[in-house]
Amino acid sequence: MFRNHILICGGTGCSSGNSHEIARLMEEKLKAEGLENEVKCIMTGCFGLCACGPVVVVYPEGAFYAHVKPENVNEIVEEHIIKGRIVTHLLYKDPEQVEKETVKSLNETQFYKKQTRVALRNCGLIDPENIDEYIAYDGYQALAKVLTEYSPQDVIDIIKASGLRGRGGGGFPTGVKWQFAKNTPGDIKYVCCNADEGDPGAFMDRSVLEGDPHAVIEAMTIAGYAIGSHQGYVYIRAEYPIAVKRLQIAINQAKEYGLLGKNILQSGHDFDLEIRLGSGAFVCGEETALMTSIEGHRGEPRPRPPFPAVKGLFGKPTLLNNVETYANICQIILRGADWFASMGTEKSKGTKVFALGGKITNTGLVEIPMGTPLRTVIEEIGGGIPNGKKFKAAQTGGPSGGCIPAQYLDIPIDYDNLISIGSMMGSGGLIVMDEDNCMVDIAKFFLQFTKDESCGKCTPCRVGTQRLLEYLDKITTGKATMQDLDDMEALCYYIKDNALCGLGQTAPNPVLSTLRYFRDEYIAHVRDKKCPAGVCKKLVRFEITDACKGCTACARKCPVNAISGKVKEIHTIDPSKCIKCGVCMDTCKFNAIVKK
C-alpha cells in the first residue's frame, strides 16, 4: 500500500513543458527521503487542462498543482508529502475561488465540474504503459463479457441501442456500420481504427491513445468478434510519437496477457493488431483514402459505393471507426446501452470530447454530454476569453466546418444542430475567436490548408479550391469586386456538389459559413477596402495621432524609414513606404500609433 500517489501528466502538452524531468526528479527526491515504498509516482495521460501544464496531482487529497517547474519538486515532497502541508502557492487557481483559500480537488474546479468523462475516463488517472492499471479499472472486462455471454449479433444490437454515432466527424450510427460489415459474407475481414487526426486544433484522439491505449485495443477486439474479423490495423499519424510508442507497448502487453492473438481468453476468437503510420496527408483521414494508404499507395480516395463494409482494405469487407468512437464501446458494454442513451439529446447520445483552443483561458480537452450549450463550454468550462476581449465566433469541424457567431451561443451542441447552423461536429476541434480575428482571413487560412491538402484526384477539388483561394486573396488585398463575391459563392456550391470525397465536398464550408454570418466583413473588404479587425495587411493603414510626443523612437525603429518628423513634434508615416510590419506600434510608449 502506498500512502500517497503522485500523478504527473505525460501527455504531449505537459511533456513539452518538461514533465518527464519533473517525474525523474520526483523519483530521485522520494528515494533520497527513503519514501519510494510509501509514495508512488505515476506518469499518466493527458488531464485535459493543457493551459496549466505541466500538471501534477497528489492523492489522496487530489491537490492539483499547475505550471509545475522542476525546481518545485523538492518543495512538493518536503512540504506536502513529508509534512502534510499542501503547497498552496503552486495550486491551480480556479477563477471562482481566488479569494477563498480553500483547497479544491480536481473534480470540483469549474473546468472539470461540468464535464462527464466517458472516452477520457482513464486519461490522467492510470499509467498508460501498465496494463495492470487498466485492468484494475475494469479493463478487458467488457471483452470477457462479450466473448462469454454475447453472440456477435447481441453486441451489435447493444451498440445500435446505445445510439452511438461516429465521433470522427460524419456522425454515422456506429451499430449500423457494424451490422453492414457483419452482413457482408467473407472469410477475411478487417477492423481499422482511424487515428489520423488531421484537423488542425483537434487532439482528442491523440490524448486517448496516449492516456488509455488499451481502451481502443479492447474495443477493436470486440468489433472483430462482432463482425467476424481477425486482423486489425490502427492508422496513426507519425506526428504523434508518444501515442505511437504507448500504443505499441499496450499491444505488446495485451499479447503477453493473451488478450490479443490466438484463442483470446480461451474463447476460440483470434484477433491481431498492427500499427501503420501515416505520413502527413490530411486526406488520409477520409476512410477510402486511409485504406488506400494502408495498402501502400498514394492516399487518394475512391468513389463509394462500394462502401468499405462491402469492399474495403485489400478489397475485403472492412469496418473503420475513429479512436474516440472505440473509446466509448467498452463502457457501453459494461454499463449498458440505456445508460449511454440516457446522456445527450434525442438524436445524439452520449458525450463528445472537444479540443478547446484559440482565444480562450482554459485551452485543453473537455468532454461534455451532447446537448450542452456552447456558452457553457466557452464561458464556464473554458473560463471565457482572456484580456477582456469580446467573443466573435467559435469554429468547429476544422477545415470542413464553419464558424458559429455569438447569436447561437445558447444552441445545444449536437450533430444535427451544428449542421443546421452551417457548421459541423467534425472531430471536435473548437477554436474560439475574438474581435481581433478577421473572418475573411480565417476562411483564407482554411482554404490554404485544403488547397495544399487536396490530393489532386478530382478536378472540382484540385482546381476549385485553388480558384476559391484566389478569390479570397483578391478580397483580402482589396482587389475584389462585389461580382467576385457572388461568383465565389456560386463556386462554393459547385465544389460541394461535385467533389469526389468528403475533403472536397466540405472544403467550401469555412467560406460559406463566414459569408453567412459575417457578410458585412467581406463587404467592408470589397467595397470600403478596409479590414475591420485590422488583420489583412494590404488593407491596414498605420497612422500617428495627436498623442505623439515626438520622441522619435518609432522613426528610429522603422525598418524602411517611412516615419519622419522633428523631435518633440508630431510624426507622420509615409503610406507609400510603409510595409505594415507594426514595429512602430509596438515601440510607441504613448499609444499614439493606430491601425485603421
Add this chain to the structure above:
Amino acid sequence: MGKIKLTKVAFSGTAEQEAELRAKLAETKKMQGGLMPSLQAAQEIYGYLPIEVQKIIAEELNVSMEEIFGVATFYSQFTLNPQGRYQISVCIGTACYVKGAGEVLDKIAEVLKVEPGECTADGKFSLNATRCIGCCGLAPVFTINEQVFGKVTKDEVPGILRPYIDGE
C-alpha cells in the same frame, strides 16, 4: 500539393546505411502494403529520400520507380531534400495560427535567412511550416529537433535561436 523541389546536394550514403536499409526491406517487403513502412524506414536511416535510395527500394520491393516517386511526393512527411542538423518546425495549426504563428515563422525565416521548406547553405538549419502537432494548449508552438518551445512571441525568437546559431 506544393511544387516538388529536387535536391542539388550530392548523395553521400554509406555502405553501412545501405546494408541497414536492405535488411529492413527484407522485413517490410513481406508486409501487405509494405511500401509506406519501407519509405519510413529509409527516411529514418538517411534522413531523406534521394533518388538513389528510391532505386534500392524499387529493386528490393520490385515496384516501379514511378510508383515509389508518386508515394514519396504525396505525403508531406517524406522529404526529397536533406534536412538541416537543426530541424525547425513551426506549427501553423488553427490554434497556433490565431495566436500569431505566422509572425513567428516570418521572424525565424528572417533571422536564419532561410525560406520555409528549405535548408541553410551550411546544412545547419532547415525550416518547415507543419500541420498541427497537437500542443494547442501551448500555442503558438515551434520545435527544434525534439525540443518544444511553447507560447512563443516573435520578439523571443532571436533569443531562442541564438544558442543554436552560436553553438556547433
